[in-house]
Amino acid sequence: MLTLSDLAKYPFLPEAAEEVKRLDFSIESLLQPDYAPILHRAEERIVEALTKSPPEVSYDPRRHNENVEVLSFPAAIILVSAVASDYVKKRFALAEARRAYNLLKVEDEEKIVEIAKRFGWRIRLAGISLGLEKFDFALHFVDYLRNASSFHEKGWKLVNRLVIRGEVYLSKQDVARLLQEEIRRYIESKIDPKMRSILPEEIVERANSIRKGYAENIREEPFNIESLFSSGVESDFLPPCMKELYGALLAGRHLPHIGRFTITAFLLNIGMDPNLIIDLFRKSADFNERMTRYQIEHIAGQRGSGTKYVPPKCDTLQTHGLCPGMDDLCKRVRHPLTYYLRKKKRRAG
Amino acid sequence: MSEPNNISFIREMFSDFYSKNADKIEPPKSIENREFGFSLFKENVMVRHKSFARIEDLRDFIKKNVPSNVYYSSAYYSFPEAKMDEKGWLGSDLFFDIDADHIPTKCNKMHDSWACKSCNFEGRGKAPEKCPNCGGESFDERTWPCEVCLEAARVETIKLIDILLEDFGLSADEIKCSFSGHRGYHVGVESDIVLELDALSRKEIVDYITGTGIDAVFHGLDEIRSGSSKIIVGPSLDDPGWRGRAARGTYDFLLRASASELKSLGIKKNVVMELVEKRDAILESWRRGGPWNTVRGLGIKGWGKIIQRGASLQSANIDTVVTVDIHRLIRLPGTLHGKTGLLKISFPVSRVEEFDPQKEAIAFKAGEVKVYVEEAPELRFGDEIFGPFKSQAVTLPTQVAIFLLCKGAARVVD
Ligand SMILES: [Zn+2]
Numbered sequence: 001m002l003t004l005s006d007l008a009k010y011p012f013l014p015e016a017a018e019e020v021k022r023l024d025f026s027i028e029s030l031l032q033p034d035y036a037p038i039l040h041r042a043e044e045r046i047v048e049a050l051t052k053s054p055p056e057v058s059y060d061p062r063r064h065n066e067n068v069e070v071l072s073f074p075a076a077i078i079l080v081s082a083v084a085s086d087y088v089k090k091r092f093a094l095a096e097a098r099r100a101y102n103l104l105k106v107e108d109e110e111k112i113v114e115i116a117k118r119f120g121w122r123i124r125l126a127g128i129s130l131g132l133e134k135f136d137f138a139l140h141f142v143d144y145l146r147n148a149s150s151f152h153e154k155g156w157k158l159v160n161r162l163v164i165r166g167e168v169y170l171s172k173q174d175v176a177r178l179l180q181e182e183i184r185r186y187i188e189s190k191i192d193p194k195m196r197s198i199l200p201e202e203i204v205e206r207a208n209s210i211r212k213g214y215a216e217n218i219r220e221e222p223f224n225i226e227s228l229f230s231s232g233v234e235s236d237f238l239p240p241c242m243k244e245l246y247g248a249l250l251a252g253r254h255l256p257h258i259g260r261f262t263i264t265a266f267l268l269n270i271g272m273d274p275n276l277i278i279d280l281f282r283k284s285a286d287f288n289e290r291m292t293r294y295q296i297e298h299i300a301g302q303r304g305s306g307t308k309y310v311p312p313k314c315d316t317l318q319t320h321g322l323c324p325g326m327d328d329l330c331k332r333v334r335h336p337l338t339y340y341l342r343k344k345k346r347r348a349g
Numbered sequence: 350m351s352e353p354n355n356i357s358f359i360r361e362m363f364s365d366f367y368s369k370n371a372d373k374i375e376p377p378k379s380i381e382n383r384e385f386g387f388s389l390f391k392e393n394v395m396v397r398h399k400s401f402a403r404i405e406d407l408r409d410f411i412k413k414n415v416p417s418n419v420y421y422s423s424a425y426y427s428f429p430e431a432k433m434d435e436k437g438w439l440g441s442d443l444f445f446d447i448d449a450d451h452i453p454t455k456c457n458k459m460h461d462s463w464a465c466k467s468c469n470f471e472g473r474g475k476a477p478e479k480c481p482n483c484g485g486e487s488f489d490e491r492t493w494p495c496e497v498c499l500e501a502a503r504v505e506t507i508k509l510i511d512i513l514l515e516d517f518g519l520s521a522d523e524i525k526c527s528f529s530g531h532r533g534y535h536v537g538v539e540s541d542i543v544l545e546l547d548a549l550s551r552k553e554i555v556d557y558i559t560g561t562g563i564d565a566v567f568h569g570l571d572e573i574r575s576g577s578s579k580i581i582v583g584p585s586l587d588d589p590g591w592r593g594r595a596a597r598g599t600y601d602f603l604l605r606a607s608a609s610e611l612k613s614l615g616i617k618k619n620v621v622m623e624l625v626e627k628r629d630a631i632l633e634s635w636r637r638g639g640p641w642n643t644v645r646g647l648g649i650k651g652w653g654k655i656i657q658r659g660a661s662l663q664s665a666n667i668d669t670v671v672t673v674d675i676h677r678l679i680r681l682p683g684t685l686h687g688k689t690g691l692l693k694i695s696f697p698v699s700r701v702e703e704f705d706p707q708k709e710a711i712a713f714k715a716g717e718v719k720v721y722v723e724e725a726p727e728l729r730f731g732d733e734i735f736g737p738f739k740s741q742a743v744t745l746p747t748q749v750a751i752f753l754l755c756k757g758a759a760r761v762v763d
């Protein structure tokens with residue numbers, strides 16, 4: 001059974017939506033003076049997402065009223081939808097998911113199972129030990145992969161997990177982290193910029209003032225394929241792996257460390273300006289200009305040892321899951337740079 | 350490849366086969382959602398984006414058009430006949446390809462050959478990246494399904510099936526096995542469980558099966574301090590999952606490893622000496638806690654390397670690209686392989702140890718054909734051995750003749 005205090009902690013659960021319905025709460029009611037604390041907390045959730053680093057919405061049961069916590073979540077979803085920014089959407093979903101992660105880490109096991117099942121997870125309490133390790137949960141491998149396949153730390157690779165008869169054995173911490181990912185995607189899917197057109201004007205106004213008030217926290221530098229051309233790089237010559245990574249950067253999708261390293265080293269090696277590469281990274285939700293600049297200059301050999309790095313060879317890219325499949329030319333080269341140079345030469349010749 | 354009159358002969362034989370054996374053509378699950386592809390003898394072109402509502406329609410199409418190869422998509426689509434990005438992907442079977450081409454055997458040097466397409470320079474074994482004579486990069490390759498290579502593919506298939514059953518918890522009737530019709534095996538999982546796995550998830554499954562990226566520290570290898578001394582702990586032989594597999598692989602490796610093999614892992618000379626000298630004691634130690642503290646100077650890093658090497662003996666060597674591709678076309682069971690004239694034939698998982706591809710994939714069981722053979726190694730069909738042949742005319746059972754004709758190693762003699 002989930003209590004009101006559970007719903008305050010996990011306001012994205014279907015039971016919370018029912019509670020919202022039961023209280024006869026609607027978009028219009030947000031504008032009534034009685035509901036001011038809810039709208040206020042909704043705005044606060046978004047502001048926390050935009051300003052805290054790493055992005056994270058706070059929750060303190062002593063400070064936050066449980067009803068307000070439940071109702072301000074759908075209100076924040078409406079406001080974020082009205083802001084209509086891909087960056088804000090991603091950042092908000094991540095910040096809310098991290099809030100849930102912090103609470104789940106210390107939640108009791110049965111409750112975690114109950115919450116996970118709301119997302120259709122095939123999960124159960126396992127409580128087994130092997131060697132020195134204890135495994136509290138067993139999760140169906142498909143549910144594991146849906147969430148873990150985008151994590152790139154070695155320990156998250158399926159091959160480095162205990163897998164028995166279709167189930168992956170996990171600690172509480174692991175399950176909380178996987179749920180964070182499921183929750184993040186779920187929240188993103190609930191935010192719909194198209195909603196903006198049907199919202200009351202006052203709500204859109206509130207959204208606009210967030211957009212203005214935190215403009216410098218919202219990083220949406222338009223970067224498109226033309227600027228790649230103007231930098232002298234021809235996207236036609238990119239091998240499939242680099243096209244993929246490049247597209248991911250443009251879309252602001254999360255890239256693992258190795259993916260960032262690979263595309264950066266590749267673009268530097270084909271002569272792209274480091275400043276343009278920094279712009280490429282602006283779209284990602286956890287962009288930090290100083291860190292990004294430092295890393296890019298490091299790879300370019302302008303810092304540290306002075307070694308200029310080259311991207312990994314095809315073999316290594318395959319191992320890390322960065323090879324989306326080979327085309328005809330790929331089959332004849334072993335390194336993505338060779339691919340680019342061949343295509344360039346072919347065009348020239 | 351083959352000369353025009355060879356091709357028309359092969360086509361005639363294929364036509365005859367399909368007219369009598371169309372019922373052998375197996376319908377994939379939900380045939381109406383699959384894309385079909387065919388290569389044709391005449392134009393040597395690929396016809397794609399076909400679909401069939403019923404297996405009878407597909408069988409009629411094959412009887413009428415006599416394709417040299419028949420493929421179906423591992424994917425299910427809303428509109429299988431539409432263009433690729435308009436098909437509406439609904440999901441895909443989980444599919445594995447084990448091919449001798451990807452398994453290093455000692456015999457490929459003896460029976461396989463290649464020729465440079467631009468200068469005709471020839472060599473044995475697997476084709477190089479570049480022609481040593483002219484630097485060309487495309488080759489005609491001729492590979493042969495030999496007993497040893499097929500057996501190597503079977504061993505990998507057995508390892509794969511074990512992982513699918515034990516680790517992934519699939520049941521034997523969810524797993525479909527078949528002989529590819531050439532040099533390997535296909536293993537498919539047609540279960541709702543795996544349908545919607547995306548390419549990234551499939552890549553993780555591939556890495557699991559091939560042991561790619563495995564690190565022993567996630568499988569029980571650890572160092573514990575007790576007082577002033579350190580104790581290393583590690584996986585046990587009967588542990589489940591990769592943990593036990595890594596331990597068993599390590600056992601096998603240490604049973605046979607030579608000093609030079611150990612050295613190539615980057616292990617110090619004196620430690621290598623001790624590993625070799627203490628072999629019996631090390632193997633004995635698995636009964637109680639494992640060998641982790643039996644070798645002086647061998648720490649957690651060194652053991653990590655040894656376990657990794659051991660794990661590689663337990664992994665299954667599959668074609669990694671095939672499994673990750675969620676739009677792949679796959680040869681249809683019950684049809685003929687255009688490069689061999691052999692049948693792609695399914696068999697139950699329980700028969701994987703005894704299945705005899707060189708007997709059970711024979712499609713043409715009657716008659717004889719006289720052919721002139723350029724060159725071919727020794728070959729077994731059923732219980733008989735044929736060849737080796739070199740520039741000679743010979744009368745052979747129909748299947749053997751068709752096989753050599755399909756391979757482009759022979760021509761029909763009137
Ligand atoms: Zn050549």
Ligand SMILES: [Zn+2]
Binds near residue numbers: 494497499
């Ligand atoms: Zn062989």
